[in-house]
Amino acid sequence: xxxxxxxxxSRTDLPIPIGFALYGAGAAxxxxxxxxxxxxxxxxxxxxxxxxxxxxxxxxxxDGAPLRRGLQALALGVAVFVVAVALLGPEETSRNLAPWVxxxxxxxxxxxxxxxxxxxWRVANPLRLLHRLLRPVAPTAPGAxxxxxxxxxxxxxxxxxxxxxxxxxxxxxxxxxxxVFLLLHAVVHVALSLWFGEGWFARGDGFEAWSTLIxxxxxxxxxxxxxxxxxxxxxxxxxxxxxxGLSALVVVLLGSTAFDGLSRTVWWQTGxxxxxxxxxxxxxxxxSIGVVAGLYALGTRLSGRLAGQDPGVQPGRYAATVIxxxxxxxxxxxxxxxxxxxxxxxxxxxxxxxxxxVDLFGTYGNRVDLTAVGSDAIALVQVGAIIAxxxxxxxxxxxxALLSARHARASDQLPLVVVxxxxxxxxxxxxxxx
Amino acid sequence: xxxRRAAAALLLLALPVAGxxxxxxxxxxxxxxxxxxxxxxxxxxxxxxxxxxxxxAGQRIEVAVAGGRVTGDTGRVPVSLGEPVTVVVTSxxxxxVHLHGYDRLAELVPGQPAELAxxxxxxxxxxLELHDAGTVLLxxxxx
Numbered sequence: 001x002x003x004x005x006x007x008x009x010s011r012t013d014l015p016i017p018i019g020f021a022l023y024g025a026g027a028a029x030x031x032x033x034x035x036x037x038x039x040x041x042x043x044x045x046x047x048x049x050x051x052x053x054x055x056x057x058x059x060x061x062x063d064g065a066p067l068r069r070g071l072q073a074l075a076l077g078v079a080v081f082v083v084a085v086a087l088l089g090p091e092e093t094s095r096n097l098a099p100w101v102x103x104x105x106x107x108x109x110x111x112x113x114x115x116x117x118x119x120x121w122r123v124a125n126p127l128r129l130l131h132r133l134l135r136p137v138a139p140t141a142p143g144a145x146x147x148x149x150x151x152x153x154x155x156x157x158x159x160x161x162x163x164x165x166x167x168x169x170x171x172x173x174x175x176x177x178x179x180v181f182l183l184l185h186a187v188v189h190v191a192l193s194l195w196f197g198e199g200w201f202a203r204g205d206g207f208e209a210w211s212t213l214i215x216x217x218x219x220x221x222x223x224x225x226x227x228x229x230x231x232x233x234x235x236x237x238x239x240x241x242x243x244x245g246l247s248a249l250v251v252v253l254l255g256s257t258a259f260d261g262l263s264r265t266v267w268w269q270t271g272x273x274x275x276x277x278x279x280x281x282x283x284x285x286x287x288s289i290g291v292v293a294g295l296y297a298l299g300t301r302l303s304g305r306l307a308g309q310d311p312g313v314q315p316g317r318y319a320a321t322v323i324x325x326x327x328x329x330x331x332x333x334x335x336x337x338x339x340x341x342x343x344x345x346x347x348x349x350x351x352x353x354x355x356x357x358v359d360l361f362g363t364y365g366n367r368v369d370l371t372a373v374g375s376d377a378i379a380l381v382q383v384g385a386i387i388a389x390x391x392x393x394x395x396x397x398x399x400x401a402l403l404s405a406r407h408a409r410a411s412d413q414l415p416l417v418v419v420x421x422x423x424x425x426x427x428x429x430x431x432x433x434x
Numbered sequence: 435x436x437x438r439r440a441a442a443a444l445l446l447l448a449l450p451v452a453g454x455x456x457x458x459x460x461x462x463x464x465x466x467x468x469x470x471x472x473x474x475x476x477x478x479x480x481x482x483x484x485x486x487x488x489x490x491a492g493q494r495i496e497v498a499v500a501g502g503r504v505t506g507d508t509g510r511v512p513v514s515l516g517e518p519v520t521v522v523v524t525s526x527x528x529x530x531v532h533l534h535g536y537d538r539l540a541e542l543v544p545g546q547p548a549e550l551a552x553x554x555x556x557x558x559x560x561x562l563e564l565h566d567a568g569t570v571l572l573x574x575x576x577x
Contacts, residue, residue, distance in 0.1 A: 010534040010535040010537070010560070011534065011535040011556075011558040011559060011560055012558065012559040013558065013559065014557060014558055014559060014575065014576075014577040015575075264559070266509065266510050269509075269510075269573075270509060276570070370535055370556045370558060371555070371556055371557070374557070375557040375558065375577055
């Protein structure tokens with residue numbers, strides 16, 4: 001029913017004021033050169049072994065099976081309930097809980113949850129529980145040895161499927177679509193986990209990989225000796241293990257968020273995307289991801305060539321430094337959706353099946369207050385998130401360059417920094433609506 | 435003006451709007467919701483008196499649908515925040531027109547102009563959509 005760019009929603013953000021866009025762009029360029037020329041000249045962020053350990057007792061509880069199985073059982077219960085509501089609840093998207101839970105509360109809410117608490121979906125992923133229950137059926141996991149070579153490529157593919165559903169598929173907002181997606185997602189990933197072993201979820205389940213990626217910027221981390229630690233999020237991000245497909249995962253997220261922004265612009269709606277069909281959406285989504293991937297590969301390889309390093313390893317080496325930029329894009333595009341249209345979840349949960357006279361939590365009569373956050377506040381958060389992501393990204397790239405060559409010249413880092421500036425100017429341009 | 439009196443005034447203002455939207459049976463439920471909820475969504479404007487009826491002042495936006503083609507004020511239509519707005523939709527087929535965010539509905543009878551009148555109190559970008567056809571007639575940019 002809804003033709004809005006993201007899965008569901010009744011509104012999109014106003015274009016940011018031109019002043020915000022220009023100041024943001026100026027700040028991004030200025031900060032980039034300040035980082036290159038004025039920041040530290042030897043690596044100084046902590047490595048994978050840094051951080052202040054949490055009390056051993058707390059770690060036992062957090063890592064213990066009771067907490068994990070408990071949270072997984074809870075998440076499984078919620079997921080089954082959401083599928084039931086999607087199939088048996090009201091047919092209209094505006095009255096059915098399921099699309100709002102999937103596209104807003106879960107998908108968008110996963111970002112702040114992971115940023116504050118760490119890799120929450122790795123802990124609470126209900127498919128891990130299903131896997132454990134079904135493991136006796138296929139105890140050997142014949143494909144486990146091949147998993148490390150696949151790296152995060154399966155997760156990048158899994159996320160691409162979801163963002164296509166969320167941003168392109170015409171029936172995305174229908175409750176039935178949500179039910180079919182959730183059931184298919186569960187069946188496919190549990191089946192693959194029986195083939196590849198439980199390690200599949202970390203590398204193949206897009207939601208888990210995304211949550212874990214954002215958690216890299218949370219204050220919590222796991223030291224290389226296995227201890228849970230409180231540490232500088234920048235050190236946590238740089239300690240991201242380099243895996244095949246890590247850059248693909250980040251690029252899919254950045255590119256898809258860019259497409260979400262693009263599809264809200266007048267230029268897209270009256271130009272290439274005027275048909276508003278599956279074909280134009282798919283081409284637009286893939287082209288956005290392609291442009292981001294091309295720029296990223298170009299910047300990292302060129303930087304590597306200038307520094308006299310193997311250009312082939314560069315995209316993987318710098319992938320973690322793009323996480324904050326992708327996160328900034330995500331916050332800028334979905335923050336208002338979570339706070340405004342996200343209220344819908346808490347209203348509909350009072351009467352999930354749309355029965356007469358049911359109002360479990362006394363919220364069913366409430367209306368979504370679309371003025372709860374002012375448009376100035378939204379614009380400030382949007383520009384702030386993009387610029388903060390940029391600053392952190394450039395800083396991480398600087399440290400990464402120093403780590404790979406002790407006396408890396410500032411000029412060698414220039415191509416990657418220029419690409420990051422382009423991402424940021426592009427992000428601001430999309431918010432401004434060109 | 436006390437909050438209660440402001441709410442009552444807004445309710446009175448909202449009644450003709452809702453009445454216009456609720457001429458058809460399928461829309462009756464949505465209409466009831468929008469009447470009872472009008473004070474809630476309009477609450478921030480309670481302090482600014484809006485004595486003129488919505489039709490008399492403010493911005494008038496007109497679109498027509500014929501043979502699947504949309505003509506008139508299509509595309510992105512800018513509206514000032516707080517301004518009274520009247521949207522007039524004329525269609526050659528029966529449908530229902532829905533303004534997202536403001537959640538206003540109007541039944542479309544072939545050849546007969548239908549009106550949505552409201553105060554643009556919610557900032558943002560909102561789609562005006564034909565429910566059955568799924569066509570976006572225009573997007574309202576309130577800010």
